[in-house]
Amino acid sequence: MLYPEVLANAINSFKKLPGIGEKSAERYALATIELSDEEIDDFIKNVKDCKSKLRRCTECGHLTDKEVCDICNDTNREDNLLCVVEDYKSVFMFEKSGTFNGKYHVLNGLISPIDGVYPEDINLSTLKRRVDNFKGDGEVIIALKPSIEGETTTLYIKKILEENHIKVSRLSYGIPMGVEIDYLDAITLDRALIDRKEIS
């Protein structure tokens, strides 16, 4: 065997992470040897805590280490503006862009009968409750991916929120930035045409 057993085990563990192959796993495992005792203790504690202390926000379903997440608790954000997303990764994407000042609702899945995922399997009931509690006018922006599951879930949400008489919108589909129109797929181009905006 090329490596001492404990080193081979560490290499295998690093390979469990996405996009880490043999070469990188070796590099990271060897690097842990060079870290100070304090750094390695921190590393272990942080990875452990990350796995064990993170849970779903009881309000919106986002990742948090508290009962209710920092975003839901932020009084500077609009309560009557909800952005519905598939998972916590979408929340991080929106937060990095920094444009959105409402709150989120994380479904943790999309409706997909073919995969056995029905409306009751994703975080929808609390969405309805949150919208019922809107004070005055409000809006729900649905930001799901343009796929059959995304469309199905979007239409379902639109339907269950009908009686609330609030605005329900979705992100615009269209041409991503920095892309040559010549190389776009036909469906994207078609969507961009349908979602076209008047130049004012």
Place this chain on the structure above:
Amino acid sequence: MLYPEVLANAINSFKKLPGIGEKSAERYALATIELSDEEIDDFIKNVKDCKSKLRRCTECGHLTDKEVCDICNDTNREDNLLCVVEDYKSVFMFEKSGTFNGKYHVLNGLISPIDGVYPEDINLSTLKRRVDNFKGDGEVIIALKPSIEGETTTLYIKKILEENHIKVSRLSYGIPMGVEIDYLDAITLDRALIDRKEIS
């Protein structure tokens, strides 16, 4: 703050590893959440063991989780053929190429008076003892990098082994595989010329 604290901490820990930037660290920290409890426990145990159980082989100085490493204990390897390397990474490189069937001697450093590293600071005394114990003829191959420190250390080893009357060699310098001669540096080309081999 964009991330829950425990997630931010895990991201920072991953960033301690070489070549991992913000983007990759995020990806790995988020991936740890998706690992099963068993996988994460293994991950933590393996990283911990890798740091705490690995030590220097008392015979050759290589990384091992035993008193004497597997290579030194391998009776199929020649005892009278030692390859002297700077660090354990060189051993792994040689072992991957698989050509060498002797044993190693890992210096864990190179002589560099300017940096305050003297012969007694690196793993040299056991090298002398090992060579003294050679049974019959033997050879020491010095495989250090071609730098001032590498050359200094090579000459020093040559000197301390003089009284042993064994063969002391070094790796050939020359042109690496797959490289355009036009783009080689002058020193490498010069070395390749000096170390030229007769075509037989």
